[in-house]
Amino acid sequence: MDSLQRARESKFEIENPSFAITVIRPSRGWVSLKLREVWEYRELLYFLGWRDIMVRYKQTVLGAAWAIIQPFLTMVVFSVFFGRLAKLPSEGIPYPIFAYCALLPWHYFAEAINRSSNSLVGSANLITKVYFPRLVIPLSSVLSPVVDFVIAFVVLVGMMLYYGMWPTAAIVWLPLFLLLALVTALGVGMWLSALNVQYRDVRYVIPFLTQFWLFATPVAYSSSLVPERWRGLYGLNPMASVVEGFRWALLGTGQTPGPMLAVSVAVVLLVMVSGAFYFRHMEKTFADVV
Amino acid sequence: MSDIAIRVENLSKLYRIGGRQERYKTLRESLTGAVTAPFRRLWSVVRGQSSAVANETIWALKDVSFEVQRGEVVGIIGRNGAGKTTLLKVLSRITEPTKGYAEIHGRVGSLLEVGTGFHPELTGRENIYLNGAILGMKRAEIDRKFDEIVAFAEIEKFISTPVKHYSSGMHVRLAFAVAAHLEPEILLVDEVLAVGDVAFQRKCLGKMEDVSHEGRTVLFVSHNMAAISHLCERAVLLDLGRIVRYGDTSDVVSSYLEMAESDSKVLLVDRRDRKGSGELRVQSITLRNGMGEEVKSFRVGETAVFELAYESSTRKAHKNVRVGFPIDSILGQRVSLLQNEMSGFFFEEIPPKGRIMCKVPQLPLVAGRYHFSFCITLNGIIADWVIKAGILEITAGDFFDTGRTLDVQDGIVVLKQVWQVEPELEPVASSF
Numbered sequence: 001m002d003s004l005q006r007a008r009e010s011k012f013e014i015e016n017p018s019f020a021i022t023v024i025r026p027s028r029g030w031v032s033l034k035l036r037e038v039w040e041y042r043e044l045l046y047f048l049g050w051r052d053i054m055v056r057y058k059q060t061v062l063g064a065a066w067a068i069i070q071p072f073l074t075m076v077v078f079s080v081f082f083g084r085l086a087k088l089p090s091e092g093i094p095y096p097i098f099a100y101c102a103l104l105p106w107h108y109f110a111e112a113i114n115r116s117s118n119s120l121v122g123s124a125n126l127i128t129k130v131y132f133p134r135l136v137i138p139l140s141s142v143l144s145p146v147v148d149f150v151i152a153f154v155v156l157v158g159m160m161l162y163y164g165m166w167p168t169a170a171i172v173w174l175p176l177f178l179l180l181a182l183v184t185a186l187g188v189g190m191w192l193s194a195l196n197v198q199y200r201d202v203r204y205v206i207p208f209l210t211q212f213w214l215f216a217t218p219v220a221y222s223s224s225l226v227p228e229r230w231r232g233l234y235g236l237n238p239m240a241s242v243v244e245g246f247r248w249a250l251l252g253t254g255q256t257p258g259p260m261l262a263v264s265v266a267v268v269l270l271v272m273v274s275g276a277f278y279f280r281h282m283e284k285t286f287a288d289v290v
Numbered sequence: 291m292s293d294i295a296i297r298v299e300n301l302s303k304l305y306r307i308g309g310r311q312e313r314y315k316t317l318r319e320s321l322t323g324a325v326t327a328p329f330r331r332l333w334s335v336v337r338g339q340s341s342a343v344a345n346e347t348i349w350a351l352k353d354v355s356f357e358v359q360r361g362e363v364v365g366i367i368g369r370n371g372a373g374k375t376t377l378l379k380v381l382s383r384i385t386e387p388t389k390g391y392a393e394i395h396g397r398v399g400s401l402l403e404v405g406t407g408f409h410p411e412l413t414g415r416e417n418i419y420l421n422g423a424i425l426g427m428k429r430a431e432i433d434r435k436f437d438e439i440v441a442f443a444e445i446e447k448f449i450s451t452p453v454k455h456y457s458s459g460m461h462v463r464l465a466f467a468v469a470a471h472l473e474p475e476i477l478l479v480d481e482v483l484a485v486g487d488v489a490f491q492r493k494c495l496g497k498m499e500d501v502s503h504e505g506r507t508v509l510f511v512s513h514n515m516a517a518i519s520h521l522c523e524r525a526v527l528l529d530l531g532r533i534v535r536y537g538d539t540s541d542v543v544s545s546y547l548e549m550a551e552s553d554s555k556v557l558l559v560d561r562r563d564r565k566g567s568g569e570l571r572v573q574s575i576t577l578r579n580g581m582g583e584e585v586k587s588f589r590v591g592e593t594a595v596f597e598l599a600y601e602s603s604t605r606k607a608h609k610n611v612r613v614g615f616p617i618d619s620i621l622g623q624r625v626s627l628l629q630n631e632m633s634g635f636f637f638e639e640i641p642p643k644g645r646i647m648c649k650v651p652q653l654p655l656v657a658g659r660y661h662f663s664f665c666i667t668l669n670g671i672i673a674d675w676v677i678k679a680g681i682l683e684i685t686a687g688d689f690f691d692t693g694r695t696l697d698v699q700d701g702i703v704v705l706k707q708v709w710q711v712e713p714e715l716e717p718v719a720s721s722f
Binding site: 020021022023024025026027043044046047048050051054055058059125126127128129130131132199201284287288 | 301305380381382386387388389390393394395400402407409411412423428
């Protein structure tokens with residue numbers, strides 16, 4: 001009797017909140033992105049990103065210092081070989097800071113691509129056991145390296161003080177260039193992570209891809225080496241615009257971003273939108289194939 | 291609006307077996323495959339063969355239709371591979387159905403596994419939040435239930451210890467505690483109670499009962515008929531992806547038991563979840579008693595004969611054959627392994643088609659249900675391997691030859707035993 005009573009009462013309670021009806025049927029063709037649902041799962045996004053950050057440097061001696069060591073040592077190597085020995089021009093800026101300023105967004109980007117591409121395969125246990133919008137997975141792995149970026153940024157501030165450089169007012173645009181790098185990584189990450197579920201070749205492609213991409217991006221060299229008339233074409237590589245933008249916003253080199261940036265934004269939007277739709281299209285097979 | 295919580299209409303799910311075994315392919319394979327496939331298909335049409343595609347797929351669910359009322363607790367039972375988990379996966383939107391339609395009224399929580407997403411490096415506290423979020427709980431909700439979860443799991447002292455230092459029991463308790471505090475209107479539960487020690491299982495069953503009294507709708511997959519009978523008013527019996535019976539739990543459970551017991555011979559020809567090269571395949575396993583009669587179950591202490599009928603695909607005799615026949619408890623604990631080489635027996639040569647018999651003179655297992663599996667290797671390469679090939683039912687028997695039937699249920703094995711008593715002798719009086 002008592003349990004029946006309780007049943008009635010709680011039944012009354014639960015009838016109120018959500019009368020959401022979930023319809024399950026095979027999807028056909030191209031499906032909607034369901035971005036609202038991703039938004040509803042923002043707490044999961046937060047917790048997955050938080051887990052990545054918490055776990056990353058567990059059981060390491062140096063811990064979060066790794067976030068600084070990697071770009072910093074790369075900067076040292078670049079300074080010695082490209083700055084000192086090859087004497088690449090650095091637009092009147094001390095070469096170390098010139099390189100480090102580009103290595104910051106580059107390291108973020110390489111890390112974000114690497115993590116997001118392997119994210120679905122690495123989360124197979126979640127995908128086969130729980131439902132949630134799968135977009136959350138590559139999204140969280142693109143977001144969590146931002147923390148490393150911020151840590152490494154502190155070193156840049158130190159270097160700028162050391163070299164006695166002051167940022168221009170253009171620094172307010174910096175977050176937008178970071179956003180451009182993030183969206184680029186997300187777009188590429190959605191494509192590669194979905195492909196990786198089906199074709200594990202992707203895992204082997206990524207190291208090459210990031211290496212080639214590094215050469216195609218003016219990290220070690222100045223984009224002034226690229227002839228003016230090819231600039232628009234250079235914008236097809238969004239990371240070129242990101243790196244240029246970082247130097248412009250922080251060090252005041254180069255020109256105000258113009259057509260090259262416009263080309264990059266267009267490319268990024270194309271990659272991201274197509275990536276999102278491809279991802280959603282393949283999403284239904286993830287649990288069965290991964 | 292009627293009081294329906296779940297409506298399922300003609301739900302079907304097709305799996306590609308080849309795809310599942312290979313899991314993934316390389317781009318090159320699929321490119322060459324894409325180029326050659328049309329020719330191969332054409333060739334098979336020319337030769338008058340039916341399409342090979344039909345053989346490579348399996349309907350894990352086929353035209354499943356049923357309705358569940360709000361507040362009902364429905365059990366889903368069936369043999370291994372009947373499609374129970376697939377049904378839950380489709381209903382919880384983990385995987386899409388191939389055909390059909392289902393609608394679910396209300397917020398769904400699914401528990402296909404406890405501790406999904408647990409990270410060994412994180413502490414108990416951190417994992418509660420992470421796992422809760424993965425199962426669909428809001429942060430505020432976890433905050434509110436946090437103390438209750440910790441108390442339920444009985445791990446107060448270790449809440450700030452990384453989970454990798456937990457014992458497996460603690461791990462499971464914590465995982466279940468989070469899951470048990472999930473409060474969706476509709477709960478889909480796979481066999482998660484088959485974990486942990488007996489006391490904790492009882493606690494979990496109690497929690498499940500509370501849930502059902504709270505007027506929530508529950509779909510509950512289990513092999514534990516006692517739990518199903520206890521918790522569910524109605525049950526669905528699935529077999530080979532189809533609904534065999536849907537109705538009152540007691541009727542459905544008895545149909546299931548009949549079905550399980552009707553197989554004194556376990557046919558394995560249709561089993562798709564097998565591994566190995568396939569050079570040799572076990573067709574069926576027959577249980578026989580000491581007199582060679584087919585039986586459905588053994589009594590404790592009886593002579594048991596396991597007979598594997600096999601066939602080789604190469605039509606050749608094989609040498610260097612190893613047959614393993616593990617027996618596991620229903621909870622997945624390995625009870626024993628029967629294996630020819632281990633026991634000092636080597637097959638000189640086995641014919642391309644035949645029967646392999648293994649006799650256990652006096653079965654020392656306590657009454658209960660067990661799973662058996664088998665694995666056959668030829669020259670060290672697995673030829674055929676089926677996990678949980680069948681169920682071994684052991685009933686009360688006269689193990690000690692006392693003329694009385696003993697229903698031993700304590701422990702795992704029954705041991706032959708010799709008892710005696712000796713008086714404590716004075717040292718001086720001792721003959722030594």
